Amino acid sequence: MPAVTKKNKKTSSNSNGVPKLKFNSGWEYAPAPESKSHIKLKDRYDLFINGKFVKPSSGKYFETINPATEEKIAEIAEANAADVDKAVKAARNAYERVWKKMPATERAKYVFRISRMIQERAREFAVIESIDGGKTIRESRDVDIPLAANHFFYYAGWADKLEYAFPGRVPSSLGVAGQIIPWNFPLLMAAWKIAPALATGNTVVLKPAETTPLTALKLAEIIQESGLPEGVVNIITGFGETGADIVNHPDIDKIAFTGSTEVGKIIQKAVAGSNKKITLELGGKAANIIFDDAPLDQAVEGVINGIYFNQGHVCCAGSRLFVQESVYNIVLRKLKDRIETLIVGDPLDKNTDIGAINSKTQLETINKYISIGKKEGAEMYQSSCPIPGKGFFCRPTLFTNVAQSNRVAQEEIFGPVLAIQTFRTDEEVIEKANNTPYGLSAGVWTDKGSKIFNLTTKMRAGVVWANTYNKFDPTSPFGGYKESGFGREGGLHGLSGYLKV
Amino acid sequence: MPAVKERIIVPDFRSSPRVDQAGIEERASRFTKRSIKKESKVEGLKLVLSMIDLTTLEGKDTPGKVKQLCYKAKHLLDTYEGLPTVAAVCVYPSMVRVAKKSLGDSDIKIASVATAFPSGQAAMKVKIEDTRFAVGEGADEVDMVISRGKFLAGEYNFVFDEIAAIKEACGEARLKVILETGELSTFDKVRRASDIAMHAGADFIKTSTGKVQPAATIPVTLVMLEAIRDYYYSTGKMIGMKPAGGISKSKLALHYLVMLNEVLGEDWMNNHWFRFGASSLANDVLMQLVKEKTGVYQSGDYFAID
Numbered sequence: 001m002p003a004v005t006k007k008n009k010k011t012s013s014n015s016n017g018v019p020k021l022k023f024n025s026g027w028e029y030a031p032a033p034e035s036k037s038h039i040k041l042k043d044r045y046d047l048f049i050n051g052k053f054v055k056p057s058s059g060k061y062f063e064t065i066n067p068a069t070e071e072k073i074a075e076i077a078e079a080n081a082a083d084v085d086k087a088v089k090a091a092r093n094a095y096e097r098v099w100k101k102m103p104a105t106e107r108a109k110y111v112f113r114i115s116r117m118i119q120e121r122a123r124e125f126a127v128i129e130s131i132d133g134g135k136t137i138r139e140s141r142d143v144d145i146p147l148a149a150n151h152f153f154y155y156a157g158w159a160d161k162l163e164y165a166f167p168g169r170v171p172s173s174l175g176v177a178g179q180i181i182p183w184n185f186p187l188l189m190a191a192w193k194i195a196p197a198l199a200t201g202n203t204v205v206l207k208p209a210e211t212t213p214l215t216a217l218k219l220a221e222i223i224q225e226s227g228l229p230e231g232v233v234n235i236i237t238g239f240g241e242t243g244a245d246i247v248n249h250p251d252i253d254k255i256a257f258t259g260s261t262e263v264g265k266i267i268q269k270a271v272a273g274s275n276k277k278i279t280l281e282l283g284g285k286a287a288n289i290i291f292d293d294a295p296l297d298q299a300v301e302g303v304i305n306g307i308y309f310n311q312g313h314v315c316c317a318g319s320r321l322f323v324q325e326s327v328y329n330i331v332l333r334k335l336k337d338r339i340e341t342l343i344v345g346d347p348l349d350k351n352t353d354i355g356a357i358n359s360k361t362q363l364e365t366i367n368k369y370i371s372i373g374k375k376e377g378a379e380m381y382q383s384s385c386p387i388p389g390k391g392f393f394c395r396p397t398l399f400t401n402v403a404q405s406n407r408v409a410q411e412e413i414f415g416p417v418l419a420i421q422t423f424r425t426d427e428e429v430i431e432k433a434n435n436t437p438y439g440l441s442a443g444v445w446t447d448k449g450s451k452i453f454n455l456t457t458k459m460r461a462g463v464v465w466a467n468t469y470n471k472f473d474p475t476s477p478f479g480g481y482k483e484s485g486f487g488r489e490g491g492l493h494g495l496s497g498y499l500k501v
Numbered sequence: 502m503p504a505v506k507e508r509i510i511v512p513d514f515r516s517s518p519r520v521d522q523a524g525i526e527e528r529a530s531r532f533t534k535r536s537i538k539k540e541s542k543v544e545g546l547k548l549v550l551s552m553i554d555l556t557t558l559e560g561k562d563t564p565g566k567v568k569q570l571c572y573k574a575k576h577l578l579d580t581y582e583g584l585p586t587v588a589a590v591c592v593y594p595s596m597v598r599v600a601k602k603s604l605g606d607s608d609i610k611i612a613s614v615a616t617a618f619p620s621g622q623a624a625m626k627v628k629i630e631d632t633r634f635a636v637g638e639g640a641d642e643v644d645m646v647i648s649r650g651k652f653l654a655g656e657y658n659f660v661f662d663e664i665a666a667i668k669e670a671c672g673e674a675r676l677k678v679i680l681e682t683g684e685l686s687t688f689d690k691v692r693r694a695s696d697i698a699m700h701a702g703a704d705f706i707k708t709s710t711g712k713v714q715p716a717a718t719i720p721v722t723l724v725m726l727e728a729i730r731d732y733y734y735s736t737g738k739m740i741g742m743k744p745a746g747g748i749s750k751s752k753l754a755l756h757y758l759v760m761l762n763e764v765l766g767e768d769w770m771n772n773h774w775f776r777f778g779a780s781s782l783a784n785d786v787l788m789q790l791v792k793e794k795t796g797v798y799q800s801g802d803y804f805a806i807d
Contacts, residue, residue: 016734016735016737017737018733018734018735018736018737021730021733021765021766021768022766022767022768023762023763023766023767025766025767026762026766026767026770027541027544027545027548027758027762027767027770028541029535029536029537029541030537030538030539030540030541030542031538032536032537032538138534142534293519294519295518295519295520295521295524296518297520297524297528297727298520298521298523298524298525298528299521299524301524301527301528302524333734337730341762341763350534350535350536351535351536447519447521467521467523467524468523468524468527
């Protein structure tokens with residue numbers, strides 16, 4: 001058993017003098033680890049180009065580690081510009097000679113087959129996703145993997161119905177798509193990129209994030225097994241430089257990127273003046289708003305899910321909480337009680353609510369913001385749960401006494417840290433919610449239906465949730481305004497990024 | 502008891518807090534995702550046993566039936582050492598005397614339904630007399646029903662006053678107030694009824710009579726636990742919870758315990774503050790306990806049905 005650090009339990013009272021409820025004591029849940037015995041992982045993975053796994057030109061490999069244990073899992077090939085060129089050539093070849101000519105219904109069959117194969121190996125994918133990235137098995141099993149399979153199912157259905165997607169227009173595919181995805185939802189992001197690209201008749205060169213390449217590589221194995229024509233999908237691993245090589249390659253028709261706003265800007269500059277089409281899905285600093293007529297316990301639950309789901313590594317995370325001042329004390333009390341019951345620990349334990357932070361770098365970033373918050377004068381509150389001695393972990397954190405000008409209220413932290421502000425009126429909160437360069441998502445909590453309709457049209461965010469949060473579906477278009485990017489993924493809207501209409 | 506300023510706050514029940522159904526159901530399903538294994542499972546199962554109100558509420562109840570039930574309450578499985586007894590035996594007022602004689606001086610409480618259970622459709626003086634009779638016969642606890650008709654007609658003051666009157670008639674006995682959630686139809690109404698019951702003097706709030714479907718469910722119990730929590734924080738007073746009806750499997754009972762653990766915390770995790778209104782649950786728990794000990798499931802024939 002790794003050493004465990006326990007924080008001193010706070011036994012204090014409410015403002016009435018009523019003692020706080022005692023959580024995380026008494027009946028403890030025994031470890032309930034998910035079995036790893038059935039998964040198949042190689043010691044070393046090569047690049048998937050033109051239907052085969054080939055060695056990197058440079059012969060270089062890097063390690064991917066398990067962020068919960070800091071142990072190495074496998075060696076991963078590092079692609080250089082020559083490998084990128086090989087992959088793009090393979091994709092171009094496959095596009096011109098095979099994929100472009102294939103009847104849409106036939107294309108659909110491959111996409112459908114891939115989704116079935118993901119489903120059949122769902123448990124294996126879920127366990128590997130948790131080991132590689134640190135997210136809890138509960139989430140990878142119940143959210144990531146099913147949604148990934150669903151995206152392939154959904155877009156398989158569109159392949160032969162594109163003429164109905166845009167009435168009066170005849171859409172055609174673009175060619176070769178270069179796709180770069182992040183580490184927070186590795187397999188799901190691969191599905192969001194590959195499925196629509198294939199369904200619309202494009203071929204793909206995809207680079208997974210360097211800390212989470214494994215499920216993309218397992219997907220490559222499935223793709224190989226599915227008989228998809230060689231070169232239609234190429235998966236090459238590497239760091240930021242490999243991504244830059246893809247972006248800058250002259251024979252790419254379309255770039256799709258999900259990641260930080262900072263890198264998104266670099267990419268936009270790089271493709272300016274070229275013929276490349278581009279969609280970007282970047283960062284966010286979403287406002288989650290609790291009105292005084294909200295069902296408070298359910299709102300608190302939604303806020304908790306909004307920021308602590310996937311350890312807060314979510315672009316659309318509800319990282320700014322706005323509470324109407326008249327219910328502030330009650331909401332704060334409920335938030336604090338609720339975070340006491342969140343279990344931080346081994347991602348493979350079925351009872352873990354908050355898994356490992358994806359990497360040492362990310363943990364350092366989060367801790368940096370926590371100290372910035374404290375220096376700025378915000379009050380920090382963390383739960384008292386024990387955290388493992390090894391691995392990268394962070395307790396769920398709240399900041400109160402936060403103003404709009406605090407850095408923790410402005411900058412994306414990408415971790416389990418919630419900044420809480422109060423507001424008095426509807427107009428005030430709309431203004432504050434929109435007062436950000438980001439515009440990806442928002443949440444509204446109120447029991448009054450008319451307020452929902454009224455408010456949501458005024459939020460400058462691509463996705464607005466009412467009385468819920470973090471709900472995704474392949475039929476529902478996802479994407480941002482302003483510096484959260486442009487273009488949509490999912491639904492009918494998700495097709496247009498990959499078509500000339 | 503902590504020192505809390507003596508203030509009697511009776512809110513306007515028409516503006517009880519709202520409850521979002523989708524949110525409740527989502528939180529409820531999260532409790533069922535907890536995996537309770539090994540030591541925590543055994544500990545949980547024993548706790549479940551100690552929280553059961555072993556119940557018989559049939560028109561055809563006889564002294565013989567009640568005596569045998571009481572024997573089972575005291576001797577759940579004599580071949581398994583270290584088992585707790587159930588918390589209480591729950592019967593009609595006419596059977597309280599028999600139960601008291603059978604239970605002797607064991608720690609097991611006698612709970613009696615009262616107030617024209619299960620419908621509650623009777624004159625006030627009948628219900629008070631029903632209660633006094635049960636208490637006089639030896640009941641330690643009284644499970645009353647609220648007037649759902651009056652509640653749905655908006656007569657909250659009536660419902661409040663009725664509960665207060667029954668509480669008075671209880672004397673030393675603890676009062677459980679059955680809301681009959683299956684007839685209240687929405688979570689908002691369940692919350693409202695819970696608030697009324699607690700402010701009027703309930704020691705426990707209880708979901709159902711078991712005679713109407715749906716009876717207890719995890720979502721409706723969650724609504725009531727949240728009501729108890731808010732009441733606790735505003736008054737300092739603890740109120741007990743009893744889901745009743747429809748809980749016959751250990752796994753489900755353990756999910757209820759998870760919910761209790763994560764909504765109200767350690768102080769409620771005992772039979773003074775939480776009960777299961779169940780009859781066949783006990784045997785399923787015993788079967789699970791034996792399986793944890795021996796590694797195999799015994800046939801149902803090895804567990805006495807009383």
